[in-house]
């Protein structure tokens with residue numbers, strides 16, 4: 001007997017949302033499977049960050065279905081949604097959003113502890129991830145790290161709980177060119193290595209080109225982005 005196919009890590013259907021009478025999403029539909037990556041591009045103000053907020057369950061859409069790891073989050077109570085987010089999702093922000101007075105180890109391990117890992121498990125995972133991502137373990141605070149190292153720490157924190165879905169909002173926007181390339185390479189290697197779905201919002205087509213799929217959000221709709229050749 002064959003088992004039923006796993007549900008997509010992310011599924012949107014009929015997603016509709018207005019802000020101040022402006023239609024940001026006009027019936028969006030989308031699926032992203034585990035092990036796959038998606039880049040979302042679009043002009044400033046088109047709703048990219050709002051879309052991530054909807055996926056995280058922090059913004060409730062006016063209409064439509066949002067499923068994360070096979071469960072519809074739109075109908076969940078706020079506490080259940082928060083637990084589902086913690087158990088199945090990771091997030092990387094543009095400026096890392098780390099706790100600057102904690103060490104990289106503490107920043108990553110804390111995310112594991114909050115999700116229910118034991119102190120030993122959280123510490124081991126944090127040490128292993130940071131070592132693999134090239135972050136100096138001896139740093140006493142994240143203020144001592146370079147911008148690239150800080151963003152790698154943020155990536156480690158995003159995956160420490162082995163999420164089904166990793167979201168990233170302009171994850172390379174604050175980095176110089178060298179770090180932009182290496183953090184982008186790292187991010188887009190994660191779906192294959194950790195079997196998660198990766199959704200990256202970015203203005204940067206050099207970053208987006210690494211994704212399995214690129215969509216352009218504009219005027220409430222999402223369409224395939226132009227091929228790279230056409231935008232040079």
Ligand SMILES: Nc1ncnc2c1ncn2[C@@H]1O[C@H](COP(=O)(O)OP(=O)(O)OP(=O)(O)O)[C@@H](O)[C@H]1O
Pocket residue numbers: 019020024042043044045046047048049050051
């Ligand atoms: N909480 C809010 N209250 C009122 N308006 C909001 C709120 N959040 C977002 N908006 C508006 O919704 C629109 C979409 O914002 P959003 O941040 O999602 O766009 P974006 O595509 O991520 O933009 P950028 O690329 O500049 O970061 C913008 O016009 C913004 O001003």
